Amino acid sequence: MVMEDDWDPKGPKRTKDPQMPEINIPPMVANILRGGAIVLVILLIFSAVFGSIFVSVGAGQVGVKFSQFGGVMDDELGEGLHIVPPWISVTKYSVRSEMYTMSGRAAEGEVVGDDQINALTNEGLTLGLDISVRYRLVADDASVVHSKLGTSYAQKIIRPTIKSVIREVVSGQTAMAIYGEQRDLVATEMQLEMEKALVGDGIIVEEVLLRNVQLPTKIADAIESKLQADQDAQRMIFVKQKEQLEAERRIIEANGIANATIVEATGEAEALRLVNQELSKNPKLINYKYIQMLESQEVQTLIVPSDQGIILDATA
Numbered sequence: 001m002v003m004e005d006d007w008d009p010k011g012p013k014r015t016k017d018p019q020m021p022e023i024n025i026p027p028m029v030a031n032i033l034r035g036g037a038i039v040l041v042i043l044l045i046f047s048a049v050f051g052s053i054f055v056s057v058g059a060g061q062v063g064v065k066f067s068q069f070g071g072v073m074d075d076e077l078g079e080g081l082h083i084v085p086p087w088i089s090v091t092k093y094s095v096r097s098e099m100y101t102m103s104g105r106a107a108e109g110e111v112v113g114d115d116q117i118n119a120l121t122n123e124g125l126t127l128g129l130d131i132s133v134r135y136r137l138v139a140d141d142a143s144v145v146h147s148k149l150g151t152s153y154a155q156k157i158i159r160p161t162i163k164s165v166i167r168e169v170v171s172g173q174t175a176m177a178i179y180g181e182q183r184d185l186v187a188t189e190m191q192l193e194m195e196k197a198l199v200g201d202g203i204i205v206e207e208v209l210l211r212n213v214q215l216p217t218k219i220a221d222a223i224e225s226k227l228q229a230d231q232d233a234q235r236m237i238f239v240k241q242k243e244q245l246e247a248e249r250r251i252i253e254a255n256g257i258a259n260a261t262i263v264e265a266t267g268e269a270e271a272l273r274l275v276n277q278e279l280s281k282n283p284k285l286i287n288y289k290y291i292q293m294l295e296s297q298e299v300q301t302l303i304v305p306s307d308q309g310i311i312l313d314a315t316a
Contacts, residue, residue, distance in 0.1 A: 053083055053084060054081060054082070055077065055083075056081050056082075057077050057092060058079065062077065062078065062095050062137075062139045063077030063082070063092050063093075064076055064093060064142050064143050065077065065089070065090055065143075066088065066089045066090075066146075068088070069087065076139060076142050078139075093146070093151070095138070096136060097134055097135070097206060098134070098135055098136060098137075099133070099135075100133045100135065100158050100159065101130075102116065102117055102130065102131050102159075102162060103131075104128060105130075108130075110154070110155075110159075116129065116130060116214070117130075117131060117163055117167070119171070120170065120171060121175045122174060125215070126216065127170060127178060127213055127214065128212075128213070129210065129212070130211040130212035130214075131166060131190075131209070132208075132209040132211055133205060134205075134206045134208075134209075135198070135205050135206060136203075136204050136206060137153075137203060137204075138202045141202025144202050145202045149201070153201075153203075157201055161194060161198055165193045166190060169186060169193060173186055175219060179213045180227070184210075187209065188208075191205055191208040194208065
């Protein structure tokens, strides 16, 4: 119950909490905070009405900006989070290495079904080629590509360039060169020609893979036969060289044996000559050598020629 003497028309008085310090914010700082809050609210309203103002560009990507008031802008957005005005839209492009494949297999390539390239050689033969081209978009030229070609630039410029260059290069080659040992050289020539054609459009060709070459059946059989014949010829050359080396080895071995025999015979002849020379000087030397031989033998009885005298066993 409130007594009349305690009633205060201005309301109850508030007492200050001695534990809560009073914070004094300068007017300038308060105005700045108030302005920032207003700007943030306005941006959120624009974001809700026109779309998000925050754009995230992923790894290996570049963002191309398009202004509703000025068209495509030259300054591309790099990787990371960006804040853009609501009237600017961003289209993202990959600047990583990409692969464009044209193949006769239905499960391969950018186009479903048979997408093999048919080209004529300088002999008038039709070859079927499976091609893979590795390329990448130049980050600084993404805005130009967006203005000229759009996001489907691979279909608009890369695909027709591949067909044109492949047919032009093949027309100056033989089927054997493309199918055989010069395939890598032909692929390198294709890459150089594609680079010349696409560098002006902001596209770098990194590699051309000539994955498969399909020949007419008769030509394929003829080439296979020729390749087999070449391999057989190379094998025969190897066998011939091996046999020639073996024959040379045998000749060297035979010469060595012959030389050894000659040396041995020469030695024996010289030994006989010396023996004969000594015997001619002392004829009884042979008897002495004969007796020495007998001393090493256990001889009980010995028959000798009558003119040699009688030899008795001294141990008997």
